[in-house]
Amino acid sequence: MMHSGDVILVNPNEIHSTQSPDHNHILVIQFPMDFLQKVTSGKYYELFEFDLNTVKSRNSTDDLLVILNRLVALANQYTIIDNLTATANIYALLALLCRNYISQLPIEKRHNNADLTLLGNITGYIQLHFRERLTLPMVAAQFGYSVSYFSKFFAKRMNLTFSEYLQQLRLNTANELLLHSDDTLTNIAYNSGFSSYRNFYNAFLENYQVSPTKYRQQYQHDKILHVEP
Known part of the structure; x- marks a missing residue:
């Protein structure tokens, strides 16, 4: 059950569904696997995945919400500058995830x-x-x-x-x-x-x-x- 301000991160091939008791707007960002493999030098989902269930500092959570709110504001903007700004925020989001939300995969659970x-x-x-x-x-x-x-x-x-x-x-x-x-x-x-x-x-x-x-x-x-x- 999701409420205003909640964030959920789903790794590949994880069954998931969301419900909300409130009427709201939801930002959904999907990263293609080949893109994630490229920007992480092939390490994502082979050596690690992301884990938003792990308890992190309040600052890292706040930083995550700041970036997501920026992307929400840019969702319906189509100028070159807006597109570049959105792209920069996407990379900032990935950097934050790699810095604070990496979960190392044990050998037996690594994927190829x-x-x-x-x-x-x-x-x-x-x-x-x-x-x-x-x-x-x-x-x-x-x-x-x-x-x-x-x-x-x-x-x-x-x-x-x-x-x-x-x-x-x-x-x-x-x-x-x-x-x-x-x-x-x-x-x-x-x-x-x-x-x-x-x-x-x-x-x-x-x-x-x-x-x-x-x-x-x-x-x-x-x-x-x-x-x-």
């Missing part, structure tokens, strides 16, 4: 380009087919691996199991449909890839600590309160 390519292909395939009946053996066979090897590889690289990843994709889709469609809960369950409404209900309740019906009602209530007169 072949693993990243394979993982990208696997997650891409799952994202295309998660609304269908999809099982671990089916995906393992699709990529020519045994179930045992594939299961261990996926869990090690993603830090969660295949089943957890698949369920989160389905929950994220159901979340969007609940908030932005008038479809019935049963249809939402099936259109999100769940095999039954009961499975959807239990998974949603466990993840959000509220039923799908109450979740939708609360969103509609908050939306009405935020409508300007």
Whole structure:
């Protein structure tokens, strides 16, 4: 759950989702992997990654917010000077992350380009087919691996199991449909890839600590309160 002023940093191939109880503007910055590899001389995600969960000094957090606020102010500016200023702030942001938020990867967790390519292909395939009946053996066979090897590889690289990843994709889709469609809960369950409404209900309740019906009602209530007169 995110609130005003919060910052989250997501490394490659980490499943993630965000929610906010407030209506707000969100700045999203995505760095292509080849760009990060270039500016860090190939060290990022091979020897280290970034970690914003580590407790840092208040000064480093304030500096991070200062740069991000500058980028927000420049988001809709298109002059050459504005573009150069934004680029300078992007590099300043990366320098700050490298200075204060590096997390050294142990040898067994270091990634190589072949693993990243394979993982990208696997997650891409799952994202295309998660609304269908999809099982671990089916995906393992699709990529020519045994179930045992594939299961261990996926869990090690993603830090969660295949089943957890698949369920989160389905929950994220159901979340969007609940908030932005008038479809019935049963249809939402099936259109999100769940095999039954009961499975959807239990998974949603466990993840959000509220039923799908109450979740939708609360969103509609908050939306009405935020409508300007």
